[in-house]
Amino acid sequence: MCMKVKKVLAMVASSVMLAGVIAGCGDSGSSSATSSATTGNVSSESSGSEKTSSSSKGNTGEADMDSVTIGVLLPLTGDTSAMGVKTKNAIEMFFEDYNENGGIKSMGGAKVNLVVADTTSSSEVAVTEIERLIQQEDVDILIGPYQSAAGAATAPIAEKYGVPYLLTSSCADEIMKNNYNYVFRANVCIDDAGSTIFDFFNSYNDVYGYMPQKYAVVYENTDWGMSCYDMVKRYVEQNGGELVVEEAFTSNNSDFSSIINKVKSSGAEIVFPMCYLNDAVLFTQQMSEYQCDATIVACGGGFTSSDYIANVGELSNYVIAEAGWSLGVLDYKGEEGAAINEKYSSLYGEELDEYSAFGYFNSGILANVLERAASTDADKIVEAFLATDLDSDDPELSLMQYDGVYFADERSDGQTHQNTKCSNVMTQIIDGEYKVIGPVSMVGEPECEFPAPAWAER
Template identity: 30%
Template sequence: MKRVKRLISLGLSLTFALSLVGCGNGADTSDANAQDTPSTGGNVVKIGSLWPLTGGSATIGQQHADGAEAAIKEINANGGIKSMDGAQIELVVADTQTAADQASVACERLITDDDVSLIIGAYNSTCCISASEVAQKYSIPFISQGGVATDVTERGYDYVYRINNTATFDVQEMIVALDEVCKEYNLDTLTYALIYENTDWGSDNARIWKELADERGWTCVLDEPVTNGQADMTSQVLKIKESGADVCNVSFYTDDAIVFANAMYANQVDLPYGIWSVGGGWQDSAFYESVSPEVYEYTFVQEDWDMSGVQNKEWIKEVAQQCKDTYGYEMSSFFAQGWTAAYVAYYALESAGTTDAEALRDAIANLNIQNSDEERALLSGYSAIVFDEKGQNTFGGGPTGGTIVQYQNSEPVALYPAEHSSGGTAVLPIPAFSER
């Protein structure tokens, strides 16, 4: 069930029970600046939670919203905002409808109608860009999570911050993994095809891939932008087949990813070194529920988190189990991103001790959240969250920021980098369809 534009009262009574730890990060614990916002719950601070809950990215947006909800439940159960006399946090959840213009409208309503103190969101790059423009206009802090387009933090805005990686980091992770493939299989060069949705996200990914690939002497044999929402991509995948590419780099959201993958399978397009997806639809459980396993077998996917965390940290294992029990799906990078965004918002409020927008902006700018066994904010696995002068988390990615997996026997096997590997090996060259 999609929960659109709802107000979630998050009190001390929980259905999502987790072991709790004290709030760290050196926050001021005085109550001198406690806000007495009118609400049925007493001291309450509102945070806008802005995600695509309908449209092409709906299942992805819902996972972000679930992660944020789960984190806020834990924070409230642990005493709320201690520097504001234990104020509880309420999430006001709004829907971008997976559309940039609707993201702007929803963001403005959160600010003018719902009186939120700051906003987290909004996954799609175009939505992050448009919504954050509104937040900047109203001088309300906007913590971007999900959108990787360069422009999110390149416009000189002082109320906009991004936790996650940029498109450059995403592509670097795949290119560095392919460097390892080239070494292992004694490949002097590669030929590659680019196919991508033609908004900021896909176009950025393709541009950066081409720049890094050209530095290595690889040859581009196809550069194919695609308009979102096509019902059939047979003509595009036949171009890939005719190109003779070794590798295909893909950037599509869920609906388009389904259409593309089915077309690749239907036309038996063989790529000896695989499809390499920049996350997007291939990170969405709805994709895997909609296509047959043979459609995505051997595909490489760039995941925006450290997938080894579930195995390596007991508290992450607990959260993963609670995600499964409460929301009915395996914890994903999207759930982790929503959780982390909510915790960053909480830390900013705890540090500022007030809902004053300028004080919150400065508090976000000065956050220094380090990953440790005790720190529960970094479910996404980043080594730290420290923002630079442009508002970009300087630890938001890079060649070791995420995980490259290959689907083998319908399951993701973590391969690159070595720090995130589950100990498996890549299946390469990939068997032709006629040999499977």
């Protein structure tokens, strides 16, 4: 069967699944039907089989199977658990609906079984857990994790065993510069974030005549933080700016006062803090305490989680954050996206945010790929990944602002299997809500408070 026909069949299957979401928006309760129960890090369904390192997992995986097993690798405890739990919830919601609407039709209605593993917010534990998912749980495909350090540590393991792996929230550019055969990423990378931020600055300058000249970057010394730092330095230089402060710190910092005072005395107009939730909260609180008036422009991280606003309250106002997704995107999408958000809210008591949206979106990509692969054979799944060419109006993109999904053999920056049709959004927190302020191609003329008012004037 030609790929075009397979794509159409997959779209039909996804449309049926979305219809189930719309019909079930009034439901309440927790999503559980598709996920193996876990106790700590151990799934209740353990096959006990073991694999050896090879170029391919080697399953024959022909049609008419009972189930397909997806390993879900996320932080459910520890410092980044808030983001991991949101992602897990959305993955479970997607596949419960998917199974109820017929499962993988090209495999005779095979159901998707999820085996969830907790990385405990540790890249070392992530390595142990991905080994367990592959060798003991006999998973057919993997999804996760959160944090670039965990993604960088686990991608070589999936590659070694030949198990296809779709990264969700591990955006460091370097991860995808290793010529992996089995690792893919549908979400944005760090370089995409830099392009989004500085396109916004230039668009704002075109309309209002203001372009920042002095920048500070404060970044945690992790894979993600250092990748963000490299991106900021490159884009500042390309746009004729000056980087006046460059400060690294260890995550879960207890005091940013000395760094913030350096930023304050430098005259920086913009400060880029690259950190996860706990550090994002403290950094914002101390920016206010020490009256440092540089506008906070975040590159995702903890600043795009709804928990950030809950923790810092009105201090979050006027923070600008580049984000892989924001709830305001749904204002520019169809009714399917609103229905997905409504059902998620009814199940979990909160609306979608970047991380839950990523979980749902990537689940749709996995379902699309498995439908077209019609097999659990690893190499056939890889072929289906490489043949993926979705557009913005396909059902898999119901939530997303992306132009589509296409995994390039190699981008100009050396990344392989990175989606080339994705893009970020720019947001600003106003009155406790994320407002989408860019890109111009989506929202039109940028409307925001930029630069942010001085703390004394708020």
